[in-house]
Amino acid sequence: MTDILLIALAMSLLYISIANRLYTYLTILVFQGFILFGVTYLTLTKISTINLMLIMLETIVFKALAVPLFVNYVIKRNGITREAEPYLPNFVSLIIVTFITVSTIILSSSIKDVNLDKTFFVVALSTIFTGLYLIVTRKKIITHVIGYLIIENGVFVLSLAVGNEMPMLVNLGIMLDIFASVLILGVFFNRIGDLLKDPDIHHLSNLKD
């Protein structure tokens, strides 16, 4: 069951690579939040109940609901156009994300370590690299933020792989989620929206040498 959920997560990456509208991105973020909720419940069987509840609460409340709703609010308030505006055509994006996934599979098959659950490793790495890819190839600042949130989801999957032995690390990961998202979204994106009407990275290219 865990594997099915994780593979669904990997498939959502392919979908996000060809998504055109910002709302599709948000829907995928919500979807990934719910998948992580399920994976957490199925994987972390050995940790204390209170800790498990805390982690699951974080995935459902924070990842699946609060953050996408807030991003949605920011998009509406600033009147950001609905297009994602990629630099590359969707077809190329699809090929590249597929390539990322395949190469992580090849990489993981070269690792001979019995302690490692390969599915977690593959899905986590491909999510992280897809997030980085999205940041590099999209024009809007809001899509950069979404790319970062996807990286965080990937990191969360990776932390679940070691979660039973070291629950402390999963808690650290949650701290990272909340801290970085609040810092990026809450404090600054609001202000970027106030100062720039249509936030696009071209407005942020004055600092250079």
Added chain:
Amino acid sequence: MIGIFITVAFTISGCLFFNRNKLINYTLLVLFIALLIVFSYVEYNHLNIRELGFFKPDALGVLLLIASCIVSIPVIIHGYRYIEKHNLDETPKSRGVFFGAMVLLISACSVVYLSGHIAVTWIFIEITTLSASTLIYHHRNLRALEGVWKYVFICAISITFVYIGILFLSLSLKDAGIDDMSFASLYANAGKLNPFWLKLAFLFIFTGFTAKLGLVPMYTAGIDAKDKAPAPAGALLASVLMNAGFVSIYRVYAVISRTPLEHWANTIMIIAALLSIFVATVYMTRIKNIKRMFAYSGIEHMGLVMLGLAAGGIGVYAAILHIILHTLIKPTLFLQFNQIYWVYQSKSIYDVGNYFKYNKVGAILLFLAFISATAMPPSGLFISEFLIFQSLFQAHYIIILLVVLILLTMIIWGFGLNIFKLLFTPHPTIDETRIPHISPWESFSQYLLLGLAVYLAYNPPVQFVTLLQAAVKLIK
């Protein structure tokens, strides 16, 4: 004592954020300076005693703590001058937020120096991102926003990288059968760690911390930050915060230096260091923004520090000496920048000139600081840089040494070109009646810092050398 320090320092920072009364504000700052001095003294006398389970003041941490304490005092004084004199649009609120963030940054870095656990290091590095971004956004205009956005975004990605590295490190612990991630336990069990995961962990952790240390690949955020932050805050970002990155990398490197992977890690560090020095050279020779020039000079020095560390032998000693002297010298340049700005109202090299005529004491200091930062004798950095070159020679990195020497010569040329233009070239269009008189006392603390750097390099006190040697021994 660490518990008391964290509680009191964070309380002071919180009070500064919410307090609007000027007198209380400055009383709190004096209180914080006193706390920092007492804290450094106590930790110096509690070397290598574990506190609260997660903290262990080792020699390197205490050295950097004392250095940051010495630097913080003039920085806070100049912060006060900056707020009082520079900006007419300062409000009680902006003053409170500025000093609150400054106190938070200094205390978070101090805790990072003394951390004995990788997770604690990571958490407090996050806090430095938060406080640094508040400082960078002090002026609340579009450019400051751009700087802070880039800083926050790159730091968020780099902190994620460090977290991934910590996860890989935990995978490598499984082979050794331990789950304690304190540095002491990692040192003790270094031989038993799984080399594959350790390699990946080092790569990610190193890449992540380069955002704070200022090396390729993540150095860019720091440059914009030091440019847009007010100069006293820039002085902190260029010294105290960089040291926090250094100490984190140093401790992880100390783990890997106890395994057969040491040589591999050295190669990675040399590549990053060489690229950093190269990038610094490229920008220093063509840069026209004085503050960014100072920031790139920091990138160059961090590259040299990494080279010393990678070369081993006397190089490790030289690297630690270098970073401490750099902590004293780089803030003088940033603190001095305020005076330049008061005279010319510009950061661009095209708008400045004939500085000797308008501010003699400041100009002499700037000249001395230039000599210090480019490591020409009698600068303290000359000694450490010389030792780093010696260690490269002894480790048979002759070609690397030659490349570095050529690049450094170009940096001195570029740096000198701009500084001499600023100091000596007459500027035809400047309105001399508008230039304010600048008191020589504004430069006093910077002279002290430069003098201290020379003294520490040429006539080091016994306690200083003992601490340095103990810090070197963290690496096997």
